[in-house]
Amino acid sequence: MTTRLPSTGAPDRAVTPGTTCRSDEVVVIHRLFRRLFAEAPALVRGVAPDDTSHAKRVAKHLHGIIALLHVHHRTEDEYFWDVMTDRAPACGLHVELMRRQHGAVSDRLDVADALVDRWAYRADAPTAARIAAELDEVDRLLLEHLADEEREAFPVLDAILSDAEWDDIHKHAQRHKPPMPIFVLLGLMIDSVPESERAAWVAKELPAPIRVAYRTVGRRQYERAIARVRAIGRGAAGASGVVPAMA
Template identity: 40%
Template sequence: MPEGTPRPMSCETDDMLLIHQVFRREFRLAGPMVRHVDAGNTAQAARVATYLAEIVTALHHHHHNEDEILWDTLVDRSPGCALHVGQMKAQHAAVSDLLDRVEEIIPAWTPAADAESRERLAAALDAVSSALDTHLGQEEEVILPVAAMSLSQAEWDRLGEAGMASVPRNRLLVQLGYILEDATPEQRSMVLAHVPLPARVLYRLTGRRQYEKEIRTLRAPV
């Protein structure tokens, strides 16, 4: 490379695959989780509703961060990606509409845990899951390779930082459990390398147990 020529930028985007894995799994399980709440079991409905609100909010934040941080920079660096970025934006809008539908039904279902609202909510969650499978698969196929060659690591890391900033502090250790749940040993090492030592110790002491208790409570019937 001639002296003075800017070095091409690149970054590692594998962390996004792990986040996508979490969203795929949680929304795939969400519909069955709702269907397994017995009619009239308002206590379990409230627990499930609280978790649904959390993952819906998390997905809204995730897509908002991509809209704000990723798309314009990606098109500026790789104009040939503009068509795919346009598709990503359209898919985000469609998923957002589906999430809004979920948010409308949750308060209708929770107070009485009735069967009719339960099925409407489960069906709405199934629709989110199906849309996510299509969207995330396409993003992994056509967007991540371009991002890996077009952005610096610092620019890419802004997405992760924005995602972490949106998680309530009292949920950080539990959310770490969800991220690590299906992680390969390599992915686990990658994640934990970015977690400060005191937080890793707290996760081993308390966070992992909190996460395991939570998924037993939510998923046991499923």
């Protein structure tokens, strides 16, 4: 964890006390990424050497979550950092840190993604070990970055962004084609919400038709997809200390 940065000393302008906590919506996404990348190395280590069928399923999952994180960070890059620089110049060091951390995570993701392509068709142990090590580092960097972002950037963004601007960001994010099946992504999202909060979150955030579709069709699709990814990886995940959270 990095230590809290001091401000640049430049005067703030157009910063007023926030009346919304719209960054809480992003925290839900962060919770999903924490979970996905915490378990990703164990999924790779759980594939037996030469089991290319299982490797391809895990590879497809990894490509999906890597693409999802890239899209999330590009959206933040487009909508957050320039407006912070303009409206809260005293936060210049925080913006610099966010950009630097995004770059570091992106570089590691690209390395892992390229290795996954090679490994999917060979399921060889040396490449699997390299992928798992890269994903371990992504997890470490991501945990540091998300904590820094939530502590240093989100209170400022809540103060300087209007509800209309938050709505624009949300609409922009929805325009991207999901890099994995929508019910699988929705299931991952729902299961990343603490169980004690899950029913209330679903009722608040999901329109009734989507709730019905997920309950009648989507949940089974999600569970089958996750079971296929975890086909022979449960023991390895448990041995590594990562609880199989979505089984």
